[in-house]
Structures are given as C-alpha cells and as structure tokens.
Amino acid sequence: MAIGIGLDVGGTKILGCAMDADGSLVAEVRVASPHTPELLYQALVDCVDALLAKLGPLAPEVRGVGVGVPGLVDEHGVLHETANLHGMTELDLPAALRGPIGELLGGPGASFHLIVDNDATCAAAAEHAWGAGRGGADSVLVTLGTGIGGGIVSDGRIVRGARNFGGEVGHMVIDPSGPDCGCGRKGCWERFSSGTGLAYLARRAARAGTAPRLIDLAGGDVDAIVGEHVVKAASEGDPGVAAVLEEFGSYLSLGLANIVEILDPGCIILGGGLVAASHVLLEPGLRIYATTYRRGSGPRAVPVVLATLGERAGAFGAAALSLGTVG
Amino acid sequence: MAIGIGLDVGGTKILGCAMDADGSLVAEVRVASPHTPELLYQALVDCVDALLAKLGPLAPEVRGVGVGVPGLVDEHGVLHETANLHGMTELDLPAALRGPIGELLGGPGASFHLIVDNDATCAAAAEHAWGAGRGGADSVLVTLGTGIGGGIVSDGRIVRGARNFGGEVGHMVIDPSGPDCGCGRKGCWERFSSGTGLAYLARRAARAGTAPRLIDLAGGDVDAIVGEHVVKAASEGDPGVAAVLEEFGSYLSLGLANIVEILDPGCIILGGGLVAASHVLLEPGLRIYATTYRRGSGPRAVPVVLATLGERAGAFGAAALSLGTVG
Structure with missing residues (x-):
C-alpha cells in the first residue's frame, strides 16, 4: 500500500508522520525546529531518513512527501510571509528538498510527489480525509x-x-x-x-x-x-x-x-x-x-x-496531499 | 452547436437568452415577472417557447435550460428564502418546469439538462466563462x-x-x-x-x-x-x-x-x-x-x-450552467 510522509514544521518542533492511504499512522518522528534555512532543510531531510529507517521493509512504498509550514505558501511551494519561523522567509523548500529526498527515495529519477503547503491547509485536508470532516x-x-x-x-x-x-x-x-x-x-x-x-x-x-x-x-x-x-x-x-x-x-x-x-x-x-x-x-x-x-x-x-486529529493534523494532511488523497 | 437557454427571474422582469457554447447570444426575450407561482411557472415555459420559435431551425440544438432566481436555492433547485419575488418562497421550480419544458423540447423522454440556481451564482458563472473572469x-x-x-x-x-x-x-x-x-x-x-x-x-x-x-x-x-x-x-x-x-x-x-x-x-x-x-x-x-x-x-x-456582461449576466450564466460550460 502506498505510504505518504508528512512533515509539519512549527516554531519549536518538526513532527514527521508516515501514513498509509487509509490514514493509519505507520511511523513518527519529532525533532527540534532549527532557526536557519540550511539547518531547516537538513532537519527535514533527516526526518525523512529517520522515517524510512522506521518503515524498514515498507520504505519502498513511499510515494509522496508533504511539508506543512506556517505562512503564505505559493503555488510552487515557496514560503513567503510567516510570523512563526524565526524570521525565515522566501524559502524555496521544493528546490532545496527535491534532490536530497530523491536520493533517499532511490536516487536520481526516483518517482515521488513532493508538495509544500500552508500548515492549516494541510490540517484541513487531514480533517476532511481522515478526521472530523470525513464523509x-x-x-x-x-x-x-x-x-x-x-x-x-x-x-x-x-x-x-x-x-x-x-x-x-x-x-x-x-x-x-x-x-x-x-x-x-x-x-x-x-x-x-x-x-x-x-x-x-x-x-x-x-x-x-x-x-x-x-x-x-x-x-x-x-x-x-x-x-x-x-x-x-x-x-x-x-x-x-x-x-x-x-x-x-x-x-x-x-x-x-x-x-x-x-x-x-x-x-x-x-x-x-x-x-x-x-x-x-x-x-x-x-x-x-x-x-x-x-x-x-x-x-x-x-x-x-x-x-479529531489533534496536533498531528498538519503532518497527516501533508501526507494526504502528497498521496493525492485530497487534491 | 449545442445551445443553452438561460432565464433570469427578477422582481420586475424575466430575461430569457439562448446562447451557443461559445457564449454568443442567439435569441432573447423579455416578459414581465408574475406575482404568483403558477403564473411564474407559466411565464418561464412561455419564454422557452418564444425562444424556440426565434431559434427556428436551431431549436433542436437546445441541450439545456437554466433558471436564475434571487434567493437561496438548494441543491435540488428549490428556492427557499428570497426578498425580491413578491413573497413567493419554497418554489420547487424543477418539479414544475421539467414536464412542460420537456414537452416543448420533444415530448416525454426529451433529453435536456434543467438547472435552477441563485442568480448571482449564475452571473458569476457567466463572468467566469464569457466575461471579466474569462481566462x-x-x-x-x-x-x-x-x-x-x-x-x-x-x-x-x-x-x-x-x-x-x-x-x-x-x-x-x-x-x-x-x-x-x-x-x-x-x-x-x-x-x-x-x-x-x-x-x-x-x-x-x-x-x-x-x-x-x-x-x-x-x-x-x-x-x-x-x-x-x-x-x-x-x-x-x-x-x-x-x-x-x-x-x-x-x-x-x-x-x-x-x-x-x-x-x-x-x-x-x-x-x-x-x-x-x-x-x-x-x-x-x-x-x-x-x-x-x-x-x-x-x-x-x-x-x-x-x-462586462451587464444585466444579461444572470441569464447568460443560467445558460452556461445548463450546458455544463461551468460546473
């Protein structure tokens, strides 16, 4: 079954969740949220790496990686305005993450869906697909x-x-x-x-x-x-x-x-x-x-x-969006 | 080319427009807006009849009839609250219109799409498809x-x-x-x-x-x-x-x-x-x-x-919705 990885970036921590297409949590990691773009990118890649390790034999099933961030994220996944990320702004997360995460998911030419979106949008997707809005x-x-x-x-x-x-x-x-x-x-x-x-x-x-x-x-x-x-x-x-x-x-x-x-x-x-x-x-x-x-x-x-999904809604939804469960 | 008929019901008049799928106006009628449900239904059917007469040899191309009305219209096309129709409310327009309009469009079993929707929704559809929002x-x-x-x-x-x-x-x-x-x-x-x-x-x-x-x-x-x-x-x-x-x-x-x-x-x-x-x-x-x-x-x-579509936007949009030009 296809698995999606969702990463929710907050002011203090990053929560990473690996989800199957039914909305079941398969693996989870938490790390502190860094204060510079380079450290943030590395932390996100490390989270994916840690989730893949936890997934073990299921790792090849990962089809998507989604990142939720607080602020205005444009249609290309670039974070513009944000009040909650230590002054970081104008972050082109897809450009920074596609290569390193692709390496983890099978090297150049690896096929996976990478999305970056507003964290509340992610949470809305999760509650719609798997939470209080289900049905x-x-x-x-x-x-x-x-x-x-x-x-x-x-x-x-x-x-x-x-x-x-x-x-x-x-x-x-x-x-x-x-x-x-x-x-x-x-x-x-x-x-x-x-x-x-x-x-x-x-x-x-x-x-x-x-x-x-x-x-x-x-x-x-x-x-x-x-x-x-x-x-x-x-x-x-x-x-x-x-x-x-x-x-x-x-x-x-x-x-x-x-x-x-x-x-x-x-x-x-x-x-x-x-x-x-x-x-x-x-x-x-x-x-x-x-x-x-x-x-x-x-x-x-x-x-x-x-x-109903609590603090994990953002990460769940980033995974759901990366899997195309919600469009 | 498929033609859609749009009827915009206002407090004083009904405007009827026959539109082709490119958004060109093919025929138009105007009648006074009646004050009772039965007279309103009859006026709408008469408008369709008059437009079909004006269409002449193009009449068999009519694939849809849309009606725009001021007020809250539910997903079944029933008009609930309205301030501008002389106290008329709870009008099940599709139930009243499907038979008579079907007769005009070829008798029992005639295939056409009948929609009833809020007039501003219709106008929004028209401006999107053929007006200021085009593109x-x-x-x-x-x-x-x-x-x-x-x-x-x-x-x-x-x-x-x-x-x-x-x-x-x-x-x-x-x-x-x-x-x-x-x-x-x-x-x-x-x-x-x-x-x-x-x-x-x-x-x-x-x-x-x-x-x-x-x-x-x-x-x-x-x-x-x-x-x-x-x-x-x-x-x-x-x-x-x-x-x-x-x-x-x-x-x-x-x-x-x-x-x-x-x-x-x-x-x-x-x-x-x-x-x-x-x-x-x-x-x-x-x-x-x-x-x-x-x-x-x-x-x-x-x-x-x-x-850009002026007072015809509602009728244009009712036609667009009836043709599925906008969904």
Missing part, C-alpha cells in the same frame, strides 16, 4: 491558536485561490474599530478570537475593572494576563471572567457565521490549541452560534465540531 | 445592487457549499455595531456597501449635518435621500458628499479585502446596478483598496475589475 464534501477548518488559520474544502477539493493563499479566515476584519493587526489592518478576527485575542479581551476587561481576579492571577500586572489565567478564573466561577468569555464567544460566533454565509460548508471544524480547553473557552461561542444564528430555511445551522 | 480559474463576482450578492469560482468550478447556499458575501458582518440587517444580524456588508447601504451612510451624514446638500436634493426629507442624490451632489463637487463616498469606499474596500483573505481569487468582479455609476460610486473604494491593501509578498493585490 462530507464541504468543510472549513478553523485553527484557534496564537492566531487563527484556516483551510477550505469544497466538493472534496481544497479551495486554494489563484496564488494558493486562500483560507486566511483569521484576517477577515470583523470590527474595523478593533485593535491593530500585524497584517496592517484593524479588527481582524484573530485579534478577538485567538489565544492572543482572548488575552486582549481579558486585559481590556481587567483594565476596565470588571475582571479583577485576572489581575490577581497575573501577579498584579495587567499586561501579563494570558489565556491560562482566564481558564483558571473561569474554573473558579468568577463572574467577571464569565463576561469576558461571553464577549469572546460573541466574536467567535460572528466569524463562524460569516464563514457559513460565504462558504456554506457542511461543517466547520475547530482545531488548534484553544480546543484543549474547549469546554471553558469555546462553549460560549458555540452556544451563541447555535442559539442565535441559523441560516437557510428551518433549523439547519451548519454544525460546528471539534477537530 | 482565469479563480474569481469572485460581487453584485452591488439593492443588496450585495456573490458567486465564487475556484479552479474553474462554482463553490456551492453543502446546501448550495455559498457565496452570500453580502451577509458577512464587517461591523457588529452597524445597523440591523434583514437576515437577523447587525452590520452585514450589504448594510454599508450596497445601494441601500449608500443611502444609509448618506442619511446618517445628512442627519449629522455634514452633507446638507443631500437634504436639499431630497426635498428637505432626510429619509427620502437615495443613491441618485449622492451621485448628483458628487457631480456638483459637494465636499460633504465626497466624505460620504470616502466612507462608503472604506467599507467597500474592507469587504473586498476580506474576500481576498478568505478566497485569494485571481480577480474580484464587481457587477450590479452600482457599476453604472462606478466612476463616482466605486472609485473611492477601489482607490482605497488598491493603495492601502496588498496581500502577499510584494505589490500583488488581487485586481478588482468591473463586470
């Missing part, structure tokens, strides 16, 4: 982490856009009076509904005097308030923090509803770090979405579900 | 009229969504402190950037005292201010109205930029009634978009262009 043809993955990423599947295929930059739902402006965003605009969805956005809303409430418990938890420093303090205070039943979470939820549901209007997916899948505390952080938004927002005739709001 | 694979049509409609083409195919309700870009919320929308939310893009939105911004400025000329033009009644007054005052060089148009442009550019983030189209095509006065109404928004918004590395903002 449906239209889904949108929204990753709620430090920022908000996204990937769109329409009729079983990734909606890439003309330059492969599609799916950046986190940079849709939902409130033009909102805070500045690193992208140059104001009030992007990720300014409100990511981990960073939660901290922003929490600090704003603390400054306004409506959530004093957060200041206690942050040692008296409003600027030190982070999402963990919100989770802690919420677990204590703090009413001020409950109001912060309602506000957080209203922004979250607003962006989800916008996605429904524009794309009408069969489901929206929520992934990313915030999902780990979904019962606290995401419950208000999901409740507001489900109770106040219905599109179309009758009670047919588009379901919002949690991702 | 590209990824485009988004935004129709700026009384409201805002939209249609999305990705990799040459319509992005329909799970229930065929995709493309409703006008109901993306861009400012939650904005005015109520008929959809039940607040601050939808069409509350600001449609003809209705322009009137809202103009009246708001008039009430605030910054655009007194509009009150004069509306005979002293602020609530009577409409888009035509804005165009008139702008042509006079009124500075207060220039400020209204700048504000209108900032909302327009904001929504366009959101579409770029989410979909990264090769171009955004602007259609609808406001395009007729584009030099006045759309210039500020296009300028703000082009000068302040650039996505991706370097100066590669997604181009925003005007639709």
